[in-house]
Amino acid sequence: xxxxxxxxxxxxxxxxxxxxxxxxxxxxxxxxxxxxxxxxxxxxxxxxxxxxxxxxxxxxxxxxxxxxxxxxxxxxxxxxxxxxxxxxxxxxxxxxxxxxxxxxxxxxxxxxxxxxxxxxxxxxxxxxxxxxxxxxxxxxxxxxxxxxxxxxxxxxxxxxxxxxxxxxxxxxxxxxxxxxxxxxxxxxxxxxxxxxxxxxxxxxxxxxxxxxxxxxxxxxxxxxxxxxxxxxxxxxxxxxxxxxxxxxxxxxxxxxxxxxxxxxxxxxxxxxxxxxxxxxxxxxx
Numbered sequence: 369x370x371x372x373x374x375x376x377x378x379x380x381x382x383x384x385x386x387x388x389x390x391x392x393x394x395x396x397x398x399x400x401x402x403x404x405x406x407x408x409x410x411x412x413x414x415x416x417x418x419x420x421x422x423x424x425x426x427x428x429x430x431x432x433x434x435x436x437x438x439x440x441x442x443x444x445x446x447x448x449x450x451x452x453x454x455x456x457x458x459x460x461x462x463x464x465x466x467x468x469x470x471x472x473x474x475x476x477x478x479x480x481x482x483x484x485x486x487x488x489x490x491x492x493x494x495x496x497x498x499x500x501x502x503x504x505x506x507x508x509x510x511x512x513x514x515x516x517x518x519x520x521x522x523x524x525x526x527x528x529x530x531x532x533x534x535x536x537x538x539x540x541x542x543x544x545x546x547x548x549x550x551x552x553x554x555x556x557x558x559x560x561x562x563x564x565x566x567x568x569x570x571x572x573x574x575x576x577x578x579x580x581x582x583x584x585x586x587x588x589x590x591x592x593x594x595x596x597x598x599x600x601x602x603x604x605x606x607x608x609x610x611x612x613x614x615x616x617x618x619x620x621x622x623x624x625x626x627x628x629x630x631x632x633x634x635x636x637x638x639x640x641x642x643x644x645x646x647x648x649x650x651x652x653x
């Protein structure tokens with residue numbers, strides 16, 4: 369089984385983001401607007417800059433990931449033309465549910481929560497989009513955020529975005545060296561997914577960039593997550609998925625016994641959102 373790299377996103381899902389430890393954080397999303405974050409209100413405003421980008425820095429972040437290995441052919445049906453799952457030797461692909469928390473997010477100068485439903489994919493043939501330095505590729509089925517301005521921007525680009533309650537807690541199990549990450553994400557109206565990960569021996573991964581792709585009739589866009597060396601704790605995941613798209617893609621509403629979980633207790637990241645209104649990977653295939 370191959371682990372997904374993620375985060376914040378992602379990082380290496382199978383190697384995912386970091387957590388710090390100790391107490392947890394949670395938020396209810398309904399009033400995170402900040403006038404210093406110049407979110408556009410129309411697509412025309414975004415098109416003023418053809419290669420529209422937003423860059424943000426996440427400081428003292430932590431991440432949890434639960435990863436399910438699903439049938440490649442079935443999961444591939446959830447991707448647009450031009451995108452292909454990255455299968456392992458068992459012809460399975462990783463479908464991941466994630467949650468990220470940052471104590472400080474530069475666009476708001478406040479804390480920040482995020483969740484995603486991701487599929488690990490091969491690098492797409494995105495002619496016209498620079499992919500140099502990208503280590504891992506994922507496709508976002510859904511995106512959850514605690515920031516209404518970011519949500520509004522992604523909605524303009526036609527992302528499947530939800531605002532709601534996001535919680536991530538990472539703690540130590542006594543003096544055993546085992547870390548526990550628990551998370552719950554909802555879409556504002558109902559629960560989307562929840563998971564718990566227990567991990568033991570930490571692993572260290574070097575710097576890298578994970579790219580999260582999404583394509584709509586409004587063009588192709590991506591979230592890049594760049595990070596330096598990070599400690600990643602791998603373990604077993606238990607989860608419950610209420611969200612219909614996520615559970616259909618994974619082929620289950622619960623994590624099988626062999627599902628892998630990732631805990632990243634602490635990490636600093638740079639996120640870059642890029643949008644290319646005249647580039648469609650689906651039309652290049």
